[in-house]
Amino acid sequence: MSNYHIKHLEEYFQVYRKSVRDPEAFWEEIAEEHFSWRKKWDRVLRWDFSKPEVAWFEGARLNITENCLDRHLATQGEKTAILFEPNDPGEQAQHITYRQLHERVCRMANVLKEQGISKGDRVCIYLPMIPELAVAVLACARLGAIHSVVFAGFSSNALATRINDCQCKMVITSDGSIRGSKTLDLKAIVDAALESCPGVERVLLVKRTGGEVTLVPGRDTWLQPLLDGASPACEAEVMDAEDPLFILYTSGSTGKPKGMVHTCGGYMVYTAYTFKNIFQYRDGDVYWCTADIGWITGHSYIVYGPLANGATTVLFEGVPTYPDHGRFWKVVEKHRVTQFYTAPTAIRALARESLEYVEQYDLSSLKVLGSVGEPINEEAWHWYNNNVGKGKSPIVDTWWQTETGGIMISPIPFVTPTTPTYATLPFIGVQPALMDDEGNEIKGNQVSGRLCIKFPWPSMARTIWGDHQRYHDTYFSTFKNNYFTGDGALRDAVGYYRITGRVDDVIIVSGHNLGTAPIEDSINEHPAVAESAIVGFPHEIKGNALYGFVILKETGEGRDRENLRREINQQITEQIGPIAKLDKIQFVPGLPKTRSGKIMRRILRKIACRDTADLGDISTLLNPEVVQEIMDESL
Numbered sequence: 001m002s003n004y005h006i007k008h009l010e011e012y013f014q015v016y017r018k019s020v021r022d023p024e025a026f027w028e029e030i031a032e033e034h035f036s037w038r039k040k041w042d043r044v045l046r047w048d049f050s051k052p053e054v055a056w057f058e059g060a061r062l063n064i065t066e067n068c069l070d071r072h073l074a075t076q077g078e079k080t081a082i083l084f085e086p087n088d089p090g091e092q093a094q095h096i097t098y099r100q101l102h103e104r105v106c107r108m109a110n111v112l113k114e115q116g117i118s119k120g121d122r123v124c125i126y127l128p129m130i131p132e133l134a135v136a137v138l139a140c141a142r143l144g145a146i147h148s149v150v151f152a153g154f155s156s157n158a159l160a161t162r163i164n165d166c167q168c169k170m171v172i173t174s175d176g177s178i179r180g181s182k183t184l185d186l187k188a189i190v191d192a193a194l195e196s197c198p199g200v201e202r203v204l205l206v207k208r209t210g211g212e213v214t215l216v217p218g219r220d221t222w223l224q225p226l227l228d229g230a231s232p233a234c235e236a237e238v239m240d241a242e243d244p245l246f247i248l249y250t251s252g253s254t255g256k257p258k259g260m261v262h263t264c265g266g267y268m269v270y271t272a273y274t275f276k277n278i279f280q281y282r283d284g285d286v287y288w289c290t291a292d293i294g295w296i297t298g299h300s301y302i303v304y305g306p307l308a309n310g311a312t313t314v315l316f317e318g319v320p321t322y323p324d325h326g327r328f329w330k331v332v333e334k335h336r337v338t339q340f341y342t343a344p345t346a347i348r349a350l351a352r353e354s355l356e357y358v359e360q361y362d363l364s365s366l367k368v369l370g371s372v373g374e375p376i377n378e379e380a381w382h383w384y385n386n387n388v389g390k391g392k393s394p395i396v397d398t399w400w401q402t403e404t405g406g407i408m409i410s411p412i413p414f415v416t417p418t419t420p421t422y423a424t425l426p427f428i429g430v431q432p433a434l435m436d437d438e439g440n441e442i443k444g445n446q447v448s449g450r451l452c453i454k455f456p457w458p459s460m461a462r463t464i465w466g467d468h469q470r471y472h473d474t475y476f477s478t479f480k481n482n483y484f485t486g487d488g489a490l491r492d493a494v495g496y497y498r499i500t501g502r503v504d505d506v507i508i509v510s511g512h513n514l515g516t517a518p519i520e521d522s523i524n525e526h527p528a529v530a531e532s533a534i535v536g537f538p539h540e541i542k543g544n545a546l547y548g549f550v551i552l553k554e555t556g557e558g559r560d561r562e563n564l565r566r567e568i569n570q571q572i573t574e575q576i577g578p579i580a581k582l583d584k585i586q587f588v589p590g591l592p593k594t595r596s597g598k599i600m601r602r603i604l605r606k607i608a609c610r611d612t613a614d615l616g617d618i619s620t621l622l623n624p625e626v627v628q629e630i631m632d633e634s635l
């Protein structure tokens with residue numbers, strides 16, 4: 001049989017070689033043997049990175065929810081599909097079986113249909129981590145409506161931008177969210193956003209907090225009564241493999257967020273195949289990814305990948321620190337979790353606390369640990385390995401992106417020997433390349449460069465919604481005939497990859513990608529601000545934190561600095577969200593600029609990182625004198 005489940009290193013190399021030698025034959029076999037299609041493809045792959053154009057399984061027809069739900073009903077309808085662990089440890093966990101999930105998705109799909117949604121419509125989902133979020137995602141997919149999930153921590157402004165960019169007709173939200181000891185009034189945020197979203201016709205509301213809400217007549221409706229009245233059966237829309245499945249926004253280094261478009265067929269095949277291998281999922285396992293479904297990690301590895309494999313996937317509403325720092329481990333013990341997938345920032349936060357929080361729980365069920373979102377530093381890696389994995393559960397350090405849809409570079413546990421801070425080897429079918437500044441591929445080992453991928457893989461994003469030119473310019477113009485990731489990497493003596501971080505103006509804070517431009521735009525809108533520049537600097541828990549250099553207008557000069565700092569952060573919180581707040585704000589007389597007027601972030605970064613021994617040649621700057629002044633007053 002097939003190469004679906006890889007079990008030892010020799011097999012990995014063998015399958016990898018096969019996947020590179022003849023990608024079409026390789027992916028055809030995987031697609032054929034492990035998924036149900038209404039119609040098979042006419043062609044496995046058509047591609048041209050210069051346009052760029054990529055199509056996998058063209059001509060094939062399917063519905064991803066039939067693969068995630070219907071096909072499991074006959075053999076494991078009573079198995080738990082989603083295990084919901086609420087924020088409050090006193091509230092009962094819910095075991096939602098495949099049969100129940102199927103029914104809930106069908107009911108929700110019927111409601112959406114009644115409310116005017118059909119194939120191709122965009123639906124914005126702005127919900128906390130409750131089962132309805134997964135149900136809403138799958139209900140859209142059932143109908144062929146394109147879901148655009150917006151993380152329910154984004155502000156009304158950020159939400160409105162995303163709703164308008166892809167012209168959503170509907171928003172699915174809740175009265176509020178509960179995370180840790182905080183509740184957030186999501187409905188009020190949606191109301192504020194919709195003041196500038198004329199295209200939204202309907203708002204469907206899930207009740208979660210029981211907080212007061214005002215319904216806008218003709219627009220807002222409680223969801224539950226509609227679900228109760230809906231039929232539990234809903235025929236799945238038959239989709240083309242290349243029809244869009246969803247849009248998910250990610251920050252760019254410039255301008256507005258990019259709506260990455262993922263399609264049905266290739267995305268399904270790749271997320272399912274990577275899930276099976278990278279987590280070595282076996283029947284009976286309980287898999288838990290702590291990400292939010294508002295990010296790509298949640299889309300691919302809480303919802304689609306696990307469900308396509310008939311797995312049990314935990315959906316956690318809360319935060320790692322509530323009611324105390326032992327919550328993750330308490331949940332692992334309670335549900336006998338076998339695979340645990342989280343972010344370095346969470347590990348670092350927990351590693352600061354007493355070991356008792358970990359040691360009081362029985363973690364013997366764990367088999368595989370995962371890390372994603374940013375480079376994991378050596379200290380955090382060892383803490384995770386020693387205290388959570390007890391040295392016996394391999395850590396899969398998985399490198400990938402919103403744009404790649406699925407994991408690209410990662411060890412396969414029990415197969416690939418791991419090395420701290422290394423994502424190790426490319427996954428099956430993935431062909432990475434390191435490039436030098438002249439655009440040439442750097443061959444051989446013990447080298448470093450810019451990380452590209454030189455051949456298509458099934459789950460790559462196909463475009464940016466409404467802006468194919470930007471898709472081309474961002475990813476396919478820097479290195480001819482290559483997808484450029486925006487990351488730097490090194491390849492060591494044995495060919496293992498280590499991701500060294502972003503080489504563009506994206507800063508990763510607590511695993512969230514933040515573009516510098518939108519934050520600077522937000523700062524610059526403050527009436528007292530003339531200009532600003534932000535850079536990242538190392539932070540013990542968040543990985544990076546933001547440092548803002550701000551030039552005030554004359555009118556702002558006399559103002560109280562602390563008040564200004566508060567107002568600037570308040571403005572960022574309102575326009576983007578609290579994750580984009582600045583840790584440090586330094587008021588400066590000027591910003592170092594090149595003669596063509598470009599801000600020299602390289603210098604600001606060094607100042608923020610207190611690494612000013614070698615600033616390089618600054619004599620060519622337009623205003624070299626400003627550098628010393630900024631250094632003298634740095635925070």
Ligand code: WTA
Nearest residue numbers: 372373374375397398399400401402487499
């Ligand atoms: C970074 C998250 C080092 C990287 C799935 C990438 C990582 C960006 C890792 C994408 C890792 C993600 N090691 N860096 N294991 N995983 N990154 O789109 O810079 O939210 O380009 O996707 O996160 O972030 P995104």
